Amino acid sequence: MALEVDHLQLCYRTLRGDVRAVDDVTFTIDDGEIMGLAGESGCGKSTLGNGLVRMDVRMRQLAGRVELDGEELPISDEKAMRSFRFKSVSIVPQYAMSALNPTRRVGKMVSELLKSRGFDYKSALPELERRVKLVGLDADVLKRYPIELSGGMKQRVVMVISTLLNPSLLIADEVTSALDVSTQRAVGEMLLEFRDRKFVKSTMVITHDVSILAQVADTILVMYAGKLAEKASADVVINSPLHPYTQLLISSLPEVGVRHDEHTLVGIPGRPPPLLNPPAGCRFRDRCPFAFDRCAEEPPFMEVKPGHSVACWLRTKGAAPAGGAEPC
Amino acid sequence: MLKLDNVTKVYKTGTFGGESLPAVRKVSFEIRPGEVTALIGESGSGKSTLGKMILRLEPVTSGTITYEGTDIARLKGKRLREYYRHVQGVFQDPFSSYNPVFRADRVFATIKRSYFPSVSNAEWHERVETSLKSVGLNPVDVLNKFTHQLSGGQLQRILIARALLLDIKVLVADEIISMIDASTRVDVLNLLSNLKARGLGVLFITHDLSLGNYISERTIILRRGVIVEMGATQKVFDNPQHEYTKMLLTAVPQLHKKWEAGLEPELAAMGVNAQDDGRPGRYSRSSLHPLANMHARKGRREFAEHELAEGLLRTDTYLRTHEEVPPLVEIEDDHFVVESTRVH
Amino acid sequence: MTVVGHEGDLGTDEPVPVDKAPVDSTGEALTAKKRFEFLYFAVRNKKLLIGLSVVVLFALVALLGPLFVKHSMLAYGPPFRPPSAAYWFGTNYFGQDVFAEFVYGLRESLFVGLLGGCGATVIGMTFGFLAGYKGGMIDEALNVLCNVLLTIPGLVLLILIAGFLHHTSAVIEGLLIAGTTWTWAMRAIRAQTFSLVSRDFVGLAKLSGEKSRSIIVREIAPNMSSYLFLVFILLFGGAILVAASFDFLGLGPSNGMSLGIMMEQAADWSALPLHLWWWFVPPGAAITCVVGGLYFANVGLDEVFNPKLREL
Numbered sequence: 001m002a003l004e005v006d007h008l009q010l011c012y013r014t015l016r017g018d019v020r021a022v023d024d025v026t027f028t029i030d031d032g033e034i035m036g037l038a039g040e041s042g043c044g045k046s047t048l049g050n051g052l053v054r055m056d057v058r059m060r061q062l063a064g065r066v067e068l069d070g071e072e073l074p075i076s077d078e079k080a081m082r083s084f085r086f087k088s089v090s091i092v093p094q095y096a097m098s099a100l101n102p103t104r105r106v107g108k109m110v111s112e113l114l115k116s117r118g119f120d121y122k123s124a125l126p127e128l129e130r131r132v133k134l135v136g137l138d139a140d141v142l143k144r145y146p147i148e149l150s151g152g153m154k155q156r157v158v159m160v161i162s163t164l165l166n167p168s169l170l171i172a173d174e175v176t177s178a179l180d181v182s183t184q185r186a187v188g189e190m191l192l193e194f195r196d197r198k199f200v201k202s203t204m205v206i207t208h209d210v211s212i213l214a215q216v217a218d219t220i221l222v223m224y225a226g227k228l229a230e231k232a233s234a235d236v237v238i239n240s241p242l243h244p245y246t247q248l249l250i251s252s253l254p255e256v257g258v259r260h261d262e263h264t265l266v267g268i269p270g271r272p273p274p275l276l277n278p279p280a281g282c283r284f285r286d287r288c289p290f291a292f293d294r295c296a297e298e299p300p301f302m303e304v305k306p307g308h309s310v311a312c313w314l315r316t317k318g319a320a321p322a323g324g325a326e327p328c
Numbered sequence: 329m330l331k332l333d334n335v336t337k338v339y340k341t342g343t344f345g346g347e348s349l350p351a352v353r354k355v356s357f358e359i360r361p362g363e364v365t366a367l368i369g370e371s372g373s374g375k376s377t378l379g380k381m382i383l384r385l386e387p388v389t390s391g392t393i394t395y396e397g398t399d400i401a402r403l404k405g406k407r408l409r410e411y412y413r414h415v416q417g418v419f420q421d422p423f424s425s426y427n428p429v430f431r432a433d434r435v436f437a438t439i440k441r442s443y444f445p446s447v448s449n450a451e452w453h454e455r456v457e458t459s460l461k462s463v464g465l466n467p468v469d470v471l472n473k474f475t476h477q478l479s480g481g482q483l484q485r486i487l488i489a490r491a492l493l494l495d496i497k498v499l500v501a502d503e504i505i506s507m508i509d510a511s512t513r514v515d516v517l518n519l520l521s522n523l524k525a526r527g528l529g530v531l532f533i534t535h536d537l538s539l540g541n542y543i544s545e546r547t548i549i550l551r552r553g554v555i556v557e558m559g560a561t562q563k564v565f566d567n568p569q570h571e572y573t574k575m576l577l578t579a580v581p582q583l584h585k586k587w588e589a590g591l592e593p594e595l596a597a598m599g600v601n602a603q604d605d606g607r608p609g610r611y612s613r614s615s616l617h618p619l620a621n622m623h624a625r626k627g628r629r630e631f632a633e634h635e636l637a638e639g640l641l642r643t644d645t646y647l648r649t650h651e652e653v654p655p656l657v658e659i660e661d662d663h664f665v666v667e668s669t670r671v672h
Numbered sequence: 673m674t675v676v677g678h679e680g681d682l683g684t685d686e687p688v689p690v691d692k693a694p695v696d697s698t699g700e701a702l703t704a705k706k707r708f709e710f711l712y713f714a715v716r717n718k719k720l721l722i723g724l725s726v727v728v729l730f731a732l733v734a735l736l737g738p739l740f741v742k743h744s745m746l747a748y749g750p751p752f753r754p755p756s757a758a759y760w761f762g763t764n765y766f767g768q769d770v771f772a773e774f775v776y777g778l779r780e781s782l783f784v785g786l787l788g789g790c791g792a793t794v795i796g797m798t799f800g801f802l803a804g805y806k807g808g809m810i811d812e813a814l815n816v817l818c819n820v821l822l823t824i825p826g827l828v829l830l831i832l833i834a835g836f837l838h839h840t841s842a843v844i845e846g847l848l849i850a851g852t853t854w855t856w857a858m859r860a861i862r863a864q865t866f867s868l869v870s871r872d873f874v875g876l877a878k879l880s881g882e883k884s885r886s887i888i889v890r891e892i893a894p895n896m897s898s899y900l901f902l903v904f905i906l907l908f909g910g911a912i913l914v915a916a917s918f919d920f921l922g923l924g925p926s927n928g929m930s931l932g933i934m935m936e937q938a939a940d941w942s943a944l945p946l947h948l949w950w951w952f953v954p955p956g957a958a959i960t961c962v963v964g965g966l967y968f969a970n971v972g973l974d975e976v977f978n979p980k981l982r983e984l
Contacts, residue, residue, distance in 0.1 A: 040509040151371070180370035181535065185579040185587060208510055211581040238583050252514045254542040255582055256565065260521045265542075268511040271479055385875055409881040417879055424872040429894040435876065442881035487876075 002202035003029040003169050008064030010044075010051045018060075019275045021047035023226040025064070026301065029169070029202040034195055036217030036234065037206045040249075042272050043223040049171045049206040051075060053091040069168050069201075086117055090167040090200075094174040096158035100146035107142035110161055117165070124164065131160045131199070135190055152183035159190055163199045170200040176212050188216045210253060214238050222246050225272045225283035228301045232308040242310045244288045282313070290314060329529055330359040330382065330415065330498050335391035337377050337553075351377045353553045354391065354653040359498055359529040364521060366540030366561065367533045368576070369550030375533045378550075379502045382531065383417045384408065395498075413443060416491035420503040422483035426475040432483065433471050435490050443494060459489040463519055481512035488519060499523065502533045517543055537580050541565055549573050554653050556643065559663035569665040571639030578636075710898075713976045720976060723969025730962050734782050737775030745772040745929060755950050762950040765941040773929055774954050780930040781912055781959070784846045788911030791850025793904045796857025801888045803858070804865025811862075818855050826852045827917060834923040842925050845918065849911045857903050864899060868892050898977040902970055909966035916959050931955035 010022035021044040029035045039045045051059060052066060052075060061076040068088055074080040093099055101109050110128065111121035129139045135156045146154060155175060163170060172191060176184040194200050205217055213220050213234060220237040222229040222245065230243040241247050248268045258265070270287040273279050281296040282288070288295070294313040301311040337352040352374040359365050369375040380386040382393060384400060393400050395415065403411050419425050426432055436456050444452065457467045463485045470482055478486075484504050491499055501520060505513040520530055521543040534540055540547055541561060548558040549572060557570040568574045578587065643666070646654070656664040714720055743749065743759070751767040753759055761770035799818070803811040829852055834840055868874065869892070877887045893900070918924060919932025920939070938944075938952035 040511060181537070181576055181579045181581075182370070184581060188581065189587070209581070210510070211583050214583045215581045215587055249511055250583070252511055253583060254514060254517065254538045255584065256538045256541050256577065256580060258538075258542060260518065260543045264518060265514040267481075267513065267515040380875075383875075383879060385878060412879050412881055417875075419872045419875065421872060425876050427873045427877075427891050427895065429897075435880070438877065438880045438882065 002031045002033075002069060003204075004067040005052075006065045006067070008048070008051075008066060009062040010047055010055075011060050011062055012047075012056075012058050013060060014058075014276075017276055018062075020062075020226055020278065021059075021275060022051065023275075023278070025223075025228055027221055027228065027231060029204060031201045032195060032198075034191065034203040034205060034216055034218050036210075036213035036220040037204055037223065038208065038210050038213055038220055039223035040208055040272070042225070042275065044226040044275070045206050045223050046173060048223070049173050049204060050091070052169070052204075053085060053089050053171060054078075054081065086113070086162075086167070087165050088167055089169045089171070090162045090165070091171040091173060092159050092162045092175050094177060096151075096155040096175070099158050100154060102146050105143055105145055106149075106157055110142070110164070113161070114164075119165070128160070128164060131164070132157070134193070135160055136186070152179060152186065155179065155183065155187055156190065159187070159194075163194055166199055168201045170194070170203045172203065172205045174207055175205075176207065176209060184212065185215075188212055191216050210238070210250065211255075222249075225278065226275050227283055228309075228311055229284070230308075230310050230312075231301075232305075236308055242304065242308065242315050243284075243312050244290050244314070245284050248289075282311070329361050329396065331394045332356055332358070332378075332382070333392045333394070335378070335381065335393060336389050337374070337381060337386065338389045351553050352381070353647075355550075355553070355555055356391075357548055357555065357558065359531050360546075361497060361527050361529045362524050363546060364524055364530040364532050364544040365546045365548065366544035367531060367548050367550060368535065368537060368540050369533075370535050372552065373550040374553035375535075375550050376502055377553075379417065379500045379531065379533050382498075382500055383415065384411065409442065413494045414496055415498045415500070416494060416496045417500040417502065418484060418487045418491065418504045421507055422480045422487070422504075423475060425487060426483065428475055430474075432473055432475050432478055432486060435486065436493070439490060439493055455493060456489075459493050460486070462492065463489045464515065465489065479512065480508035481516055484508060484516055485519065488516075488523075496528065498529045498531065500531045500533070503535070505539070506534070506536070537565075537576055538582070549576070552644065552647055554647055554666065555656065555664075556666045557664065558656070563660065563663040567660075567663070569659060569663075571636045571643065575636050575640060710976055714973075717972040717976055720969050720972030723965040723967070723972060726961050726965030727969065730778065730958060730965075731782065733775065734778045737778070741769070741772045741775055743769040743772055745769065745776055752946070752948060761954055762948070764937070764948065764951050765943070765946075770934075770951055770954065773934055774931075774958070777929045777931045777934050777955060778958055780842050780925070780928055781915060781932065782962070784842050784849070784915040784930065785908055785912035787843065787846030788849030788853065788915065789904060789908030791847060792854040792857060792907045792911065793900070795850060795854040796903065796907070797861055797893075797900065799854070800858040800861025801865055801892065804862040805869055805884060805888055805892070814858070814862075818858055821852065822855045826914065830914075830918055831921070831923060834918075840923065840925055842928055842930070845915060845925060846911070849914050849918075853907060853910055853914065857907060860903065861896070861900070864896050865892055868895055898973075902973055902977075905966050905970045905973070909963045909970075912959065912963050931959050 005025060005027050008022055008025045009020065011018040011020045023044070025044075025048060027035075037045045037049065047059070050056065051061070052073070055061070055075060055078070066073040066075055068084070073084060073089065100106065104112070110124075114121050114124055128142070132139055132141060137153060137156060141149065141153065141157060149157065159172075159175070175191075176187055179187065191203060191205065195203055205213060207213060210220075217234045219231065220234050221231045222237065222241075222243065224245050230237060230241060230246045232241075237246060238250055241250060245268070248266075252265050252267045254265060268287055273283055273286070279285070281298050282291070283298075285291045285295045292313070297313075299311045299313045299316065301309055302316065303309045304315045333356050334354045335352060335356070336350070336354055339349040339351055341347045341349050355374075355378060357365070367375050367378065377386060381388050382400075384403070388401055395411065400411060426435065433456070436452075440447065440452055447455075456471075460467045460470065465482060465485050470478060470486060475483065488499070499520075504520075505516050508516065517539060520532060523530055532540065532544055544561050546559065547561045547564045549556050549564070549570065551572045557564060557568070557573045564573065565577070568577055581587070654667040657667050658664050745768060747768065749759070749763055749767040749769065751763055751765055753763040753767075755762045759769055759771065761774055764770055764773070799814050803814040830848055833848060837844065865888075874887060874891055877891050882890070915924075915930065916932035916935070919930050920936045922936055924930055924933045924936070932955070934955040935952050938948070938955075943949075943951040
């Protein structure tokens with residue numbers, strides 16, 4: 001088991017109380033697995049991903065435990081985490097454009113970074129150059145300033161730097177969002193290649209774009225309003241999801257070949273509940289077309305089929321409404 | 329109805345404006361009533377610049393944009409305001425489109441001030457409510473609220489409602505759904521499609537092919553400021569001619585088709601079955617960005633992608649080195665491709 | 673909670689609680705909720721309260737002081753008297769009531785400061801908005817004007833102009849100060865305007881048929897209201913200082929009294945060697961306290977408006 005997250009609860013402190021962005025989340029990512037973390041704005045996926053690497057000053061860990069390679073990952077201890085960051089856990093942030101210091105040449109920045117972690121730049125240079133070439137860039141990109149590189153090139157450089165020390169866990173936070181389609185593909189294939197070549201052990205890809213996950217992820221974890229909704233292999237989540245939210249979400253995504261006149265897609269009415277004082281019971285209840293009385297009680301996230309976990313009363317044996325509507 | 333004729337936009341950069349940066353080069357097309365025209369391009373393609381020029385927010389360097397026969401560059405003052413009565417726009421970032429100091433429905437008040445000063449408040453309120461309902465919003469949910477209290481989808485729809493209060497014939501939608509949640513995107517898309525029924529002409533600017541395919545009748549593919557392919561959407565998507573169009577189609581991530589599968593037609597044409605591709609790694613970065621290093625790698629799949637990249641590189645080089653833009657050739661009814669692809 | 677392709681702008685706000693819509697793109701928005709929030713922090717910010725109290729105190733003295741003045745400012749009485757019950761601030765070299773001088777001097781100094789500060793703010797705003805919004809040649813022209821004025825030492829300019837005028841009054845002094853201290857304000861406002869002009873809501877306002885002037889007043893200025901307020905406070909404080917130095921050099925209103933004039937007279941008539949501390953300490957302290965209070969309040973206000981500076 002590369003990553004084990006157990007009943008993790010993270011919140012933001014605000015004037016009006018605690019915003020429970022990650023509310024009791026449990027999952028694992030195996031070695032060599034690419035797990036996609038999908039969800040819409042406000043579901044807590046970014047908080048979760050970022051929290052595993054570096055907790056924002058406003059974040060607090062309320063409960064739970066995180067283990068990486070059998071050792072505890074002290075995510076709420078800023079100082080202790082320093083020895084893990086970049087070496088065992090690494091993040092590729094959104095907006096790689098801003099991640100590179102504009103006043104430093106790329107190579108200089110990498111050497112400073114390595115030095116701060118106790119590594120020698122010169123000895124790492126051959127491997128660095130090899131990887132830079134692997135992603136389709138010239139080795140001399142190290143001598144350039146960030147402003148001379150295009151957005152896609154910067155994203156690739158950041159990815160190479162983030163994985164230079166072969167971290168056990170790589171977190172990719174919306175890495176394809178601001179990119180052109182062709183660069184999205186390049187970055188997606190890069191994630192796969194890094195995994196295949198064992199540069200990283202396990203990868204967590206955070207995105208709202210499920211179609212990217214369909215291409216690169218082995219498993220998909222769907223979050224809704226701070227809680228886990230569904231987890232299964234990518235194929236299953238996309239082709240035969242069990243949670244109503246996942247079903248509605250997948251069916252609302254336009255694909256090439258689908259035209260409005262032939263098949264009008266439908267979105268999900270309403271909005272996610274506020275996380276400041278979340279309502280009791282299932283958080284998707286208000287927008288769910290299949291909600292029934294049991295939904296007033298929060299459904300547990302449990303495995304209903306091998307490798308497939310859902311948090312929905314409809315799927316838990318004996319809880320479904322008698323003669324009730326079964327979602328197809 | 330709205331016609332662009334050899335429109336070119338060149339930005340002056342550098343000290344004293346010495347250098348020039350062509351953003352749009354000799355673009356010509358038409359927006360027709362009752363149709364959605366998708367303008368597809370990646371970053372740097374000039375699609376947003378075109379949208380702004382149509383909305384008179386940027387001046388045209390050369391060429392003309394005419395609306396109902398009148399050159400819009402000549403419009404000033406009152407006549408410009410009349411133009412805006414017929415042509416409106418919605419932009420990408422819903423939160424940036426509203427002045428954060430005020431409530432969201434102030435956008436309606438601004439319209440009233442400029443265009444309907446004599447309408448009574450009561451009647452205006454009724455019109456606003458009707459308009460909101462026609463875009464699928466409940467007036468009670470959105471009136472009297474501040475921007476941060478509403479979702480991206482609601483904000484974009486309010487802007488469409490605002491445009492509909494005028495008597496618009498053309499709506500320029502510039503990436504209007506890329507910043508709203510996936511579950512509400514399709515609702516806004518459906519709304520755009522429904523506007524066709526009202527006789528509007530919609531220019532749908534996007535980088536996402538699947539969206540363009542979903543609602544548009546006509547598609548224009550833009551690369552580095554130049555139209556490389558255009559025509560009826562079905563024809564462009566079913567029978568893509570230019571390398572760039574093909575590349576876009578293979579690269580767009582889809583739910584039910586893996587990236588490798590996109591090259592089946594090319595591979596089939598070469599007599600290769602996509603399955604028996606025995607190369608060690610799956611990375612094929614080089615083929616996608618023609619200006620990156622082109623590694624000579626083995627493997628037939630890369631060869632197909634290599635071919636695409638070669639063609640794209642040819643087009644790019646031609647555009648970079650030549651002043652004039654190659655003309656469009658009609659290869660079948662209502663399907664045009666730029667000529668340089670014919671040159672092998 | 674991230675949204676595709678969103679650009680950072682004037683600086684992200686406090687943590688947006690997840691119950692709100694996707695990313696709040698406002699920088700210094702003054703929505704009703706935020707106004708309340710500003711008020712909440714304003715009344716709790718020590719720097720703001722202290723600074724404001726000091727200024728208000730002196731303003732009250734200036735307003736109500738004349739009610740307590742027993743002797744006319746110009747009447748001659750016993751000279752060199754230290755503060756006593758009869759003469760609260762003592763008497764000066766000529767036996768004039770220093771308290772009376774102080775009160776009227778304070779009034780005049782505050783008046784000139786206010787006039788100068790307001791005037792400079794108005795000019796700075798006008799030029800700043802114009803340059804930022806219109807850009808192009810207008811921006812270039814205003815920039816040249818601004819840069820020229822910036823390089824000329826303000827005080828020297830004032831001295832030269834005063835030399836040409838045969839008679840200066842408080843009003844003229846105020847106007848002169850307004851005319852020479854607006855430059856940095858214009859620069860700052862211009863920069864802010866640039867960043868706001870590129871926002872979509874300005875584009876939308878144009879699409880709504882609004883004229884430029886209307887857009888500046890109705891769309892852009894409200895977004896910068898907190899900043900404009902800060903600019904005014906700084907210009908007000910600065911104007912008082914400039915006026916004091918001006919007066920100290922003897923170029924002040926010919927037949928008036930101000931804090932600077934008091935200090936000038938004190939210096940001219942050997943107050944220091946004669947140990948007549950009550951002649952120059954009150955005006956000096958008043959200037960220091962008022963201007964210091966204003967700047968202090970400014971720092972506090974900055975914390976109120978900018979959430980990042982607050983210690984939560």
